[in-house]
Amino acid sequence: MPDTDCDFEITFDQQRLDFRTVSDWLMASYWGGKRTDALHRSAFANSICAIALAEGRLVGFGRAAGDRALFARISDVIVAPNHRGKGIGKALVQALLAHPELATVSTWTLNTADAHRLYAQFGFRRVHDGNEMRLDR
Template identity: 50%
Template sequence: MNLEISTDPNRLDVGLIHHFLSEDSYWAQGRALEVTRRAIANSLCFGAYRDGRQVGFARVVTDRATFAWLADVFVVEEERGLGVGKALLAAVLAHPELQEVRRMLLATRDAHTLYAQFGFRPLDSPDRFMARQAP
C-alpha cells in the first residue's frame, strides 16, 4: 500500500489539516488556524503519508495513563476506501504510550461501522456522562 503512519509532529502538514478541519469537516467548520495549531501542539498526533504526502490525520488528547479522546480523524477524499483510516486507527491503538489507557472516547456522526471494527461501541452507561459545550 506504500502507506506510512508517523507521530513525528515535524512531518504534519498543518495547512492541509487546518483546511480539512475548517472547510471540509462537519465538526470543526470555521475553526481558526491558531486553534488548530494549539490542538496539534497539545495532543499526540498521527499522520498518514503516501509517497511523502500527508493523506490522513488523527489526534489523541490524553494523559497517557488513564484516559484518551480520539478526535479530528480524517482521510483526504481521494484516499478514502483504501485502508488509510483503518491503518490510522490501528496505529493509534498500538501506540506504546496508550497501552495503559483504560477508556478512550470519540464522537462520530457517520463512521460507527469503522470504529466498531476496533472495539468502540456505544457507552454502557450514558447517564453517567455529561458534557459542557461553549455557546
C-alpha cells in the same frame, strides 16, 4: 499496516505534518467549521498526532489527547477524499490505540456522526448507560 490498495506510512513525527493541508481539511469538515489555525496548532501540540503519508504527501490525519495514563480521546480522524476506502482511517485509529505512550489508557472516547462502523471494529460502542456526561461550550 492493514492490506490496502495504496502504499502509505503512518508517522507520529509532527515535523512531517503538512499543517496547512490538515487545518484546511478540518475547517472544511462538518465538525471543524468554526475552528482556526491557532486552535489547531494548540490542539496538535497537546496531542499525539498520527499522520498518514503516501509518497511523502499527507493523505490522512488523526489525533489522541488525554492524560496519557488513564484516558484518551480520539479526534479529527480525516482522510483525503481521493484516498478514502483504502484502509487509511483504520490504520490511523490502530496506530493511535497501539501508541506506546497510551499503553495504559483504559478509557477511550470519541465523537462521530458518520464513522460508527470504523470505530466499532476496534470495540467502540455507543454510550447509553447514563453515566457519561458532556458539556459543550
